[in-house]
Amino acid sequence: AQKITQTQPGMFVQEKEAVTLDCTYDTSDQSYGLFWYKQPSSGEMIFLIYQGSYDEQNATEGRYSLNFQKARKSANLVISASQLGDSAMYFCAMREVYGGSQGNLIFGKGTKLSVKP
């Protein structure tokens, strides 16, 4: 079974609008962390935002926020006021503290976001 599922292979959003990128995860750990990364066409991976499983507040970093619903095991990324430079691949990743991944990151397959002018 996939540990991280990103169900949207591609998304389009109009410039200046908000967009939500979906991520669901599967773990039996009580302690884990969720990360979102952006990968522009140039290839580097850019860290965007982190949410810990015990964090009570949803994480926010500038225009990025994480809609964390623990009971549903979802950690959706919300980008507000989209810009042309937001066009990229976006990856959700999870780190389990005690799971079989030895504390390493497990990545989803990504969502390609295209921002239209």
Next chain:
Amino acid sequence: DGGITQSPKYLFRKEGQNVTLSCEQNLNHDAMYWYRQDPGQGLRLIYYSQIVNDFQKGDIAEGYSVSREKKESFPLTVTSAQKNPTAFYLCASSMVAGGNQPQHFGDGTRLSIL
């Protein structure tokens, strides 16, 4: 500026040849990682090292080897045993392994078969 430097940006391998991808970091991070990315896919872990002179296999280590003789350096060798090496390779580091510290990535090396 602190960061992770991968070289070369593009690399070509002939049949039966070993090639080595360089990864250097000046972030003073203990942990380093190598990932492979195939088109349209997420990242898969090849090897990781939590501390100097120690490393562990990741999910797809077959056909690859690494060394960690210095804290700053974690080179990856793609051996001739790796039958399908064409991919994008990313090196990353983090302050320590695990925890809530994000991994920081280099710009990647694109490896192709001649």
